[in-house]
Amino acid sequence: MDQSYHKPVMADTVVDLFRPIPDGIIVDATYGGGGHASRIAEDLGRDVLGIDRDPDAEGALRGNFRDLARILEEQGIDRIAGILFDLGVSSHQLDQPERGFSFRKPGPLDMRMGPDAATEAGTLVNTLSERALADLIRRYGEERFARRIAAAIVAHRPVADTTELAEIVKAAIPAATRRSGGHPARRTFQALRIAVNEEMEALREGLDAGLSALEPGGRCVVISYHSLEDRIVKRRFAEGAQGCTCPPDLPVCGCGRTAELRILTRKSLTADPDEVAQNPRARSARLRAVEKVAA
Ligand SMILES: C[S@@+](CC[C@H](N)C(=O)[O-])C[C@H]1O[C@@H](n2cnc3c(N)ncnc32)[C@H](O)[C@@H]1O
Structure with missing residues (x-):
């Protein structure tokens, strides 16, 4: 093992x-x-x-x-x-920053579990419409601030890496709710990962x-x-x-x-x-x- x-x-x-x-x-x-x-x-x-x-x-x-x-x-x-x-x-996979899965480590917006995945997270983040991004984050991240997060991402494009994305998401979430439920970017990263890997x-x-x-x-x-x-x-x-x-x-x-x-x-x-x-x-x-x- x-x-x-x-x-x-x-x-x-x-x-x-x-x-x-x-x-x-x-x-x-x-x-x-x-x-x-x-x-x-x-x-x-x-x-x-x-x-x-x-x-x-x-x-x-x-x-x-x-x-x-x-x-x-x-x-x-x-x-x-x-x-x-x-x-x-x-x-x-989470521990390898170059795979881009972790919001705690700087890395490329990749998130593919294997080369068979059709897209990378960066493509979704930087090219989807605001509406499609919000739907994706709500659906796969069960994130209630999906619309705000999607708007913030679109306003900051192009998003370069995991650290920048995590910061954008954190700033888009109301400060009062930031203290509960783990890292504020966890749900958005989960959503992107699920979509990238279908x-x-x-x-x-x-x-x-x-x-x-x-x-x-x-x-x-x-x-x-x-x-x-x-x-x-x-x-x-x-x-x-x-x-x-x-x-x-x-x-x-x-x-x-x-x-x-x-x-x-x-x-x-x-x-x-x-x-x-x-x-x-x-x-x-x-x-x-x-x-x-x-x-
Ligand atoms: C939680 S880990 C498994 C750990 C494993 N049970 C062990 O004891 O080492 C999940 C693994 O499933 C793989 N995986 C996820 N989705 C897959 C899929 N659709 N087809 C094949 N492998 C997949 C990932 O690449 C990852 O290596």
């Missing part, structure tokens, strides 16, 4: 969830430094196929998990026994592909770090776990719908306080898991 990636989040829970699955490959769709993958391989003696879109993730197959169906086909893999998604950026689209497509490749009894585990991701996961799992949707007074089922998934985590699981104390990244982690039901 590459130490610059820090500790894998909720690794004991991940390992326990994969313990009872049938034989076969486990896919780690977000390999990063291989922390989870090596725990799974060591504790369970399982074969793990690691995928990551970042060329820095050594030991992983380079690819975007939204292309999972194609990746598995190319590897000659038909069915998988488990799949893990540990979403978002890694601490390794994270929401990738998650929807990756989940669909992963769930359909699972064999009966196979499991999918997802760790998300903000509510937008968690909502997508929760809805997709609920949709797959829904059986017959006929009205209860109908004598026989007419819809023919059967549940594809069994939800293993009625409420999302969180890291325990000891882990959060040792690994601040675990604070916002929400873990959800499902099992594929026999057809």
Whole structure:
């Protein structure tokens, strides 16, 4: 395991969830430094196929998990026994100023998790209309001052780097609200990162592909770090776990719908306080898991 990636989040829970699955490959769709993958391989003696879109993730197959169906086909893999998604950026990516993810470190407005991303953050910041920028910051950052921030960015264009962007955002937010909720630029940076990497689209497509490749009894585990991701996961799992949707007074089922998934985590699981104390990244982690039901 590459130490610059820090500790894998909720690794004991991940390992326990994969313990009872049938034989076969486990896919780690977000390999990063291989922390989870090596725990799974060591504790369970399982074969793990690691995928990551970042060329820095050594030991992983380079690819975007939204292309999972194609990746598995190319590897000659038909069915998988488990799949893990540990979403978002890694601490390794955050710690490299030249990647542009951090509002605390000077760097270029890049934010691409891998070279497959179509745009850089700087292109969005310096070319989108004020309205489109405000929509993006509100939607992906859940930022209530999105309009003010977008207006301030447009007034200061061209924005050169992460430090300048962080300063512009900070100055655009009313002083009274600046003291709560972490760094004032956190939400704007999150929004840009999500847009640059098309994270929401990738998650929807990756989940669909992963769930359909699972064999009966196979499991999918997802760790998300903000509510937008968690909502997508929760809805997709609920949709797959829904059986017959006929009205209860109908004598026989007419819809023919059967549940594809069994939800293993009625409420999302969180890291325990000891882990959060040792690994601040675990604070916002929400873990959800499902099992594929026999057809
Ligand atoms: C939180 S880190 C994973 C850390 C890893 N679990 C470990 O223990 O070292 C998330 C990783 O997922 C990768 N990633 C994010 N979105 C991806 C996607 N759509 N396809 C492939 N990799 C992705 C990132 O490049 C990053 O390396």
